[in-house]
Structures are given as C-alpha cells and as structure tokens.
Amino acid sequence: MEYVNPEGLRLDGRRFNEMRQIVAEVGVVSKADGSAVFEMGNTKVIAAVYGPREIQNKSLQNKNDHALVLCEYSMAQFSTGDRRRQKFDRRSTELSLVIRQTMEACILTELLPHSQIDIFLQVLQADGGTRSACINAATLALADAGIPMRDLAVSCSAGYLNSTPLLDLNYVEDTAGGADVTVGILPKLDKVTLLQMDAKLPMETFETVFALASEGCKAIAERIREVLQENTKQLEYRRAA
C-alpha cells in the first residue's frame, strides 16, 4: 500500500514533516486541581491532575523527601473503532509506568515532600500517537495545577514508511508495519526523557527519524507555551475585572 504518493503527500494530504492539527485547552475538569484536553488530529486525550495532596496509600511511598507521582493511563472503550474488551490491559500498565516516569523527571518533586500527585489520563479518541498526546496533555494539566516543573515535557512520534521518515503518524500509518519512534524531550534543557521504538530500523535511518521526531517535539513545545501564556492572560483579565 502506498503511504506516501510520488508527489510527497501522505494519506491525509500532509507532507512528511508536517504535524497534525493541534487543539489544546486548559481547565476542562472543574473538580481537578489541573486539567487539559489535547488533540493531535483525531487523537483526543483528557488529563486531570490532583495534587499535591496527602498520601493515600503509605505503603507506596518510596522516598520520604520527594513527592509521590502516580499515573493512570486508560483508553475509553469507545476510543477505537471496535469496542475494546478490557480497560486495563498490559499495554495500559506499561504506558502508565512510562508516562509516570517521564513526568517524574520533569516535576520538582523535592519541593513537595510527603505529598502525592495523581495524573489521570483518559484517551477519548485514538488515532495513533496516544502516548505523545497523553504526555503533552499531562504537561498542560500539571502547569494548570500549578505544580512546579523544571521544564515542559513534550512528546511526538515519527515513523518510516516507503523509505521516507514521516512525522506524527496516525493509526493507519502506525499499523502499517513500519517503525514507530516516540520521543519525549525537555526542550529547554535539550534532554531526551522518553524514547521508545518498535519494528526494525537500520542505525542511520533511526538517526534521521529520531532527529525528525525531536524537531516535532520542539514545535509542540512552542504551541504548548502559547496555550499556557494565553491561559495566564485570561486569568489575569478575569482577576482584574
């Protein structure tokens, strides 16, 4: 099947280095301390952050002088084409672990000892790149909750099909059998926190795809910053009025 036509257009009309449209909104769940909705094309994710609050389960506490970060990733049963059988399967467990560790790296946990920060991620629509959307949504939600972070954790995915590196894969491109590289970076510090890859890639091709995904991350970081600044302006405006 042809995923990139000879003119360089993909199935949805994008070019190889174009991302899908991003729509982000902050403060959507009124009960939560911080929340956000993040859309990357058809992938829609909602994140809710509760914290810092008292530790509910003392047995989980590992380090006394750091905050405990808990993360739960789940896909709604209506998020994919066919109704999903189980809400919590092994993939959800692995993604919860991975996203938790990614956010833990960027939250200043030493400023909030003896407390717990809960991040709940719910995928409402899954069209490829859900873990990237979740990390971006979590970053927005944490910022909305006012939790101190050393940088914005952003994530993007890239793949390799028809001998072309492609940025931001959708579901069809993801399941095509080519490689899928998900990168999570801290843009200001220029550090890579998350890196996952499946399927085979030769070394040189991987470097190209990796670089492309990192570029995508930087673009998302810009967008997230804009959204947060806009949100702060709104708050200021409402407070002044």
Add this chain to the structure above:
Amino acid sequence: MEGRLANMWRLTVNESKFVETALQSELRVDGRGLYDYRKLTIKFGKEYGSSEVQLGQTHVMGFVTAQLVQPYKDRPNEGSLSIFTEFSPMADPSFEPGRPGESAVELGRIIDRGLRESRAVDTESLCVLAGKMVWSVRIDLHILDNGGNLVDAANIAALAALVTFRRPDCTVGGENGQEVIIHPPEEREPLPLIIHHLPIAFTFGFFNKGNIVVMDPTYVEEAVMCGRMTVTVNANGDICAIQKPGEEGVSHSVILHCMRLASSRAAATTKIIREEVEAYNRERSLQKVKRHPTLAKSVVSGPTVVVKEEHRKSSDQEKAAEISREHVERLKLSSEELRSTKVEEVAASPTNFKGGPSKWDPYSEAMDVDSLKASLASKGDSVTKSSSKKTTNGSGNAEKDAEMSVEEVTGDLGKKDTVEATKQNDGEMTLKDAVKPKKKRKNKNN
C-alpha cells in the same frame, strides 16, 4: 514503587554514595569496566524449548510451548507469539506472587517488541489452516534470581528457548481437508521454528544526571541509577526496539553513543548463543543415535553410523551428512571394485532421503574391507577417533570388535583376519576378490 513496605529493600546512603563516587572515577563496584558484561552461561533442559540463562547472579529460565488455536480475526493466516513473565518471589523480596507488577509487564513487553515487531519469529509459517487453525507459541520466562539486568538475561533465555524449540509436525487431512492431524514425535520428527534473526537486548544505566553510562547494571547499581535504556539490536546492524521509559533526561549524543555500543556487541553475543545451541543440538542428536532401534550389530563402525545419522532430519545432521559424503567419496576413489549398490545407496541417501526407518539391513550386504582400509589409512587419526567415539554409543559385541579392528587396521595387516571373520559371506565377494585389483594392475603393467 510497588510492593509492601516491609518487603522493600532500601539502599543505604553510604552504599549509594560509594557506588556513585566510584563511578565518577570510572570504577565499578565489582571491578568490571563500564561496558563489560558479566559472565553469561546458557544451559538447556531435557525438553525441547527450555533454557536456563545465568548472567552473573541473575538467573532466568525460559520455556517455549505451542498450541493450536484459532487465529485473530484481523490476521487469519498468521500464528501468534505471546510472552508471559513470572517474577517469582524467591528472586527478590519485593516481588509479590499473583498478578505481574509493573516491571514484570514492562519486561514482557520489551522482549515482545523485540521479537514480534521486528519479525524475528516467522508467524506466517505457523499457519496450518488459514482462518481456522494456527500455532500459538507461548514463551514463559521465570525469574529465579534477581541480580540486576533482568531484561538482557530474560531476552537471551527467550531466544535460546525459541531456537531449540521443536513443534510437532501436523498435516491437514480428513474428509474435507479440514481436519488437522498432529503427529507425535515418535512418528514424525518435530520441526523447529523459523527464526530470521536474533534480537539481543542491551541495557544501559545512567548515573550522575545522565553523564555516566554503564552496561549491564547489577542489583545495587540499579538501585542507585537515575535512568536506564534498553536497546535491542540484531547482528545485521538493525535496531529492533528501544525502550527508555522516562526518568532522567539524557542528551542526544549519549543516546546515539549507547546505540553504537549495543550494535557493536550484538554480533559477539549472537555468536555465543548460536554456539551453545549448536553444541546442544549435537548432543541431542548423538543421544538419538544411541537410542535408534535398528542400530543393532553393525560390521564396521564408520560408514554404518554415518548412514544411521542421515536418517535424522536436523540442521546439524547436514554436517554429519557432509562428513558421510566425504567418506563415501573416499570409498569410491580408493577402490575400483567397490560394491556399487551399497555405495550408491549411501551416496544417494543424503539427497534422496524421504524419511522413515532404515531399509538397509547390515546383514544383507558385506563390507568391502579393502576400501575401508584405504579410506582409514588416508583419513588417519580423525576417522578412527570419530568412529571409535561413535561406536561407544552403539551396542553389541560386534561393534566392539569392529572398533578394535578399525583402530588396528591402519597399522596391522594381520588384523584383517578379524574383520574378515565377522564379514558376511554372500557369495559374490570373497577374500580373493578383495585381492584381485593388485593382480590386475600387475597384468596391465606386463
């Protein structure tokens, strides 16, 4: 993060500071270099598809089993591969029995990605009846001792078990061609899985905010490290999977450096695994030869045993078949009056072998002593050694005599009598015939 508080093993501040300070001077606590691996031992069990891997203190066992199931609806002509991990509480006090914890699930998924997404195991060959019956291969990994770096050890255990696994042969039959008949191993030799390449996992530990990189971290180093990354590569230089699950951020250059390190080590580890598997297969095939029922009394050791070995379908046997072909060539060349029927049968069997028990009866045809003597003389020690080794696996007194005679034939003409005594006299070839060629030559010269 999981586990009851009482079961938590915590590293003391002293120990963690010691490990970190040592690493800053590029010293590891167990004396290894930064990129050195611990000693790797691979052992196999009695059953096909069971392996036991020890990487330093880490001990993992892998088991592969296969079952006929219905395929997934979206992949009707592909078999399936599933990995289950068992983090036994005896391995680590923080492992709890019952449902796999986060790290168990993660380990299973890393190995699964390396094997499945990179198409290491050919799933299309596991299809028996498209849409109805496919083989589902299940890999069970049991962690027996957690000495650090479970991913690498478990990955090697899974690979070793997969490569030595044999699934039963099955044919499609029945009235309407819809029944699947599974043949037991006694009836038909079980078949190996088709494995295209071996994806090997290499785990790195990051220390000092991602500036220090270490390969194959031990249990203590894992408790101290601030981040880790697992790179799965194969010997062809392809990167099959990468897993860096968050934690400390590292720079791009460090990541690429790690990947190059892993790529350069892949070939060596693949070689180790393949060598161990080869040794195991050889042992198994030798055991099989010992148990073969028609290997009763044979006149002379060398070619007899070689023919028997050809009746085993195994990649390792191609080596033996080649050796047998070599023997046959020498037999052919060394004597003009070689019994053509017997030799052709031996020569033809490597190429025309169809399967089933041996039709060659050692008592129906006699051995050509002269040709054997010549071949043994030309081959020298190697033949006598190998043939004597093979005869020790056999049974019966005749073989013992044959062994002795084989060893002494090279030197002593007198022993010819012993061999002749055991030779069957069918009527066609006699001792005179064996001597004939020399006379003929003399006549020609005259």
